[in-house]
Amino acid sequence: MTTRSFPVPRVGGEREQSYPDERGPRGTQIVNQWNVKRTKNPGKNASPFYLAQYEYEKQKQYPCMKFVYFGIGDGSKGVCLDSVFNLNKDDCLVLSFGISKDWTFDEAFGKFGCKVVSLDPTIRKEDHQHSKNVRFLNLGISNKNESRKSGGWTINRYFGLRDGRKGVCLDPVFEIIPGQCRVLSFGICKEWSFDDAMGEFGCKVYSFDPTNGMADHQRSPNIRFYSLGIGRAKTKQKLTGMKKGLFKVDRYENILYMLGMTNTTIDYLKMDVEKSELGFFRDVFTKSPYLLKNVRQIGMELHHTTSKLAKHRMFWKYFPMLKCHGFKLLEARRYFGRTEAVWVRP
Known part of the structure; x- marks a missing residue:
């Protein structure tokens, strides 16, 4: 041969x-x-x-x-x-x-x-x-010859890489100004690219994750890490994707109080928390919906693909509630078993 x-x-x-x-x-x-x-x-x-x-x-x-x-x-x-x-x-x-x-x-x-x-x-x-x-x-592909927009706004920058990437709207109406912006980031594991990029952009970033084995520390001049998760109660609990151990979580309201930010504008709230977003939705909408008035953008990875139809419906019932609080869906990108969604509140 x-x-x-x-x-x-x-x-x-x-x-x-x-x-x-x-x-x-x-x-x-x-x-x-x-x-x-x-x-x-x-x-x-x-x-x-x-x-x-x-x-x-x-x-x-x-x-x-x-x-x-x-x-x-x-x-x-x-x-x-x-x-x-x-x-x-x-x-x-x-x-x-x-x-x-x-x-x-x-x-x-x-x-x-x-x-x-x-x-x-x-x-x-x-x-x-x-x-x-x-x-x-510098061009994308679509079924329309236009910029991808929603309500007059458009995703004009992605922060982070691959699985850690989140879309952010930098239109002037949202006033995301380097040196003045604040970001809360829930769910890190070992993927720091979004948090690092927002820190380099000039925002103060508060990063939370109880599963990566790290203690509270100052990762960089603009990034502070806390070994804490988000949930619907202050407790220790099992978390999706973790086979062993109980992990410390707390309510969104308590976390803002700890940071001294209950009346502070949150320019971007990022969540990649492996179904713990359900606990966040349930807690905020039933106990402290007034806190959402200070949030300008939400970037969330939704883990909704499941064989249990009831759990699937639990996710989607909260989205009209976001609309009732002034949020508009800016982007939704489907991946294997999850959706990357961005909401904005002008």
Whole structure:
């Protein structure tokens, strides 16, 4: 069997490696698609998305013999280099929508020899030539030729990376001014990118999480951390996603009192608390709804995909209550089993 050489599409690597013409060995770069592990049988209690994925993967697939991953980590995308697709170096064009700060896919394809047009309106960069083969355009894709707006406002900056990323509206009406703005951030684990970005922007950030094993400390000049969670009562309780232990939580009203901020404007309230947002909603709306008048924006990761329809309904009944308190939905982005939502209160 004859062999040929072509570059392993790994950013920063200049090595070449030979593979057989008809069948590539299984590995991190080139795999035999028929040997890739399929999704396990999810069982009757799985989410609708997981069931759909399982049913789809049971269907007969195209047997690609040279299945290559371009990019690293979250930016990695699979590409079939079989000769039938005529994906020739210096004679291929790639359109890439959605970059954030992960250029690994685009750069790998550029090094492979393709012309790449990268598009993303969220990273706040002007059109430019990123590299020899990669051209960036400050533009997104939609079903309408317009800016994504709600009630006259638009998300005009994302703070944080990947799972920690939250949209923030910096329109003048919200007066998010460096040196004067305040952010409450509930749910950190080890993902500090949002808090760090808001601190670098100039806001005072108060970060809360009882699960990451850290004691109260000053993370940076603008970021203060507290080993405390949010709930509907001052107590210790089990938390979703944590197999062992009881964790200290407190009511939103008590936390504001502790910070001396019961009558202070909260420019951004961020929550990524693995279903503890239910406790927050229940407590605030029933005991201290007046505190919401001081909150300008809420960014929340909602974990609503569940086999229990009753719990699913519990989430959505609170959203009209936000509207009653003057909040308007600015953005809702669906991910696997969760929704990233942003509400604003002008």
